[in-house]
Amino acid sequence: MRKYNIAVVGASGMVGGELLGLLESRHFPVGDFYAFNSGRRPDAVSFRGKKYACAAPTLSALKKADIAFFVSTDEVSGRFAKRLAAAGTWCIDDSSRFRLSPSVPLVIPEVNGGELKPSRKLVAGPNCTLTGAAVALAAVHRKFRVTELRLATYQAVSGAGKAAMGQLEEELRTYFKKGAVPAANGRFPRPIAFNLFPQVGGFDAEGNSVEENKVEGELKKIWGDKRIKISSTAVRVPVLRGHSLAVWFKVARPCSLGSLKKELGRTPGLKFYAKPGNYPTPLENGQRTEIVYAGRLRRAKTAANEFQLWIVSDNLYKGAALNSVQIAERIIKL
Ligand SMILES: NC(=O)c1ccc[n+]([C@@H]2O[C@H](COP(=O)([O-])OP(=O)(O)OC[C@H]3O[C@@H](n4cnc5c(N)ncnc54)[C@H](OP(=O)(O)O)[C@@H]3O)[C@@H](O)[C@H]2O)c1
Structure with a gap:
């Protein structure tokens, strides 16, 4: 089975922690794993029994991923997600930065999963309330x-x-x-x-x-x-x-x-x-x-x-x- 290199930007946060747990419990086929945080203080996250040091994201580091999850801030998503998606990495963005952009699908899979297309590599997830x-x-x-x-x-x-x-x-x-x-x-x-x-x-x-x-x-x-x-x-x-x-x-x-x-x-x-x-x-x-x-x-x-x-x-x-x-x-x- 093919494995996918995964980056999580905001791995040390609330949503990041849950995301890591879910990738593990749902047996997502993860190859290499990269964890990012603000870089303001040293931090590490545990994933599949291994510790990963978190670092501030850069475009070149993110490009190593096949799929990047953005669970940090609107500003960080704005800085990287569009360029990264254009370079071929799937970007799944939980911030509100691109949710209402006409070219970005806003997706809940069981409701409008048909919006997902290989040609649109930047995908937004909606606000938790609605x-x-x-x-x-x-x-x-x-x-x-x-x-x-x-x-x-x-x-x-x-x-x-x-x-x-x-x-x-x-x-x-x-x-x-x-x-x-x-x-x-x-x-x-x-x-x-x-x-x-x-x-x-x-x-x-x-x-x-x-x-x-x-x-x-x-x-x-x-x-x-x-x-x-x-x-x-x-x-x-x-x-x-x-x-x-x-x-x-x-x-x-x-x-x-x-x-x-x-x-x-x-x-x-x-x-x-x-x-x-x-x-x-x-x-x-x-x-x-x-x-x-x-x-x-x-x-x-x-x-x-x-x-x-x-x-x-x-x-x-x-x-x-x-x-x-x-x-x-x-x-x-x-
Ligand atoms: N909480 C929810 O229920 C929920 C629901 C839907 C969507 N969201 C969205 O998901 C995102 C994360 O929310 P959260 O609740 O997990 O927030 P959080 O607990 O405050 O975590 C924020 C994460 O972003 C990182 N971060 C902050 N500034 C950064 C920077 N400049 N570069 C890289 N990483 C940076 C933080 O790293 P440090 O640890 O180094 O500060 C931390 O890992 C937000 O965009 C939020 O709107 C949240």
Whole structure:
């Protein structure tokens, strides 16, 4: 079997760590392996029982890879991914740098894997928040056409990286030691322990956050439908891992609850709980889980053609590392 030389840029980060574990556990045919970090401090990662020193990436070092995973920053992806892809290395980018570029496919394999083509070697993976909705409602959209989508998101701190996870743990430790949550220190706009806040990223002139705009733009691109009206409020919650979404969706074609249940029950990559008392939570369904979970489907009381659904997915797996590995698994079969 052919083996592929692999580079991971951001190997020492949250998503990087999960990516390495998944390449190993899913037996991806890795030949040589190269690990990159910021180079700001010495670091090493373990992969298949061996330690690899991390180094700052350079174009010539990255060119040794057949497939490069970018799980670091927008700036780093911007600096290397386009040139590297032009030189023939597949680049799978988890940053938001190229997600909305018309020439770059934005891919969730079970939803729009057909977008992967050997001629387009730079591929983007979507934002971790919309992944749950994109997977869960993909088949419903195809069959009944979703016209409007409203979301309230409940986003885990790991969505903001390794340091953000450390921030929640630190605030909790301080609370139990001193009896008070410390003031925000810049990592988040507000304290996160025993708190939540409706801000993920900065705000635009209309008052929408970066995250809310990403959800709208990226979901339209993945479903290939610019007509859908999407509005969301993105909220950071003191959960370590696993993003949750409360979703309201309107459909164009008449459909019963029964037909929706049937569609959700056979949607690829989704486990749908049909009984009202059965629903997913981030602690039970968002920790190293490979699929998206949904429950609490019901008619909304606001309009005859509107329904509600609760969705949970692992932001670090399906929202990032797993999706990227699944893209790589498809690529090597092209
Ligand atoms: N966390 C999620 O749920 C999630 C979901 C979807 C997409 N993403 C995207 O995935 C990427 C990584 O996120 P993360 O949560 O894993 O962040 P993280 O935990 O903060 O890790 C960032 C990684 O990038 C490396 N890095 C930083 N600056 C670099 C530079 N100039 N050159 C090379 N490497 C550099 C860091 O190396 P050092 O250790 O040396 O600092 C670290 O390995 C981001 O683009 C993020 O938007 C994250």
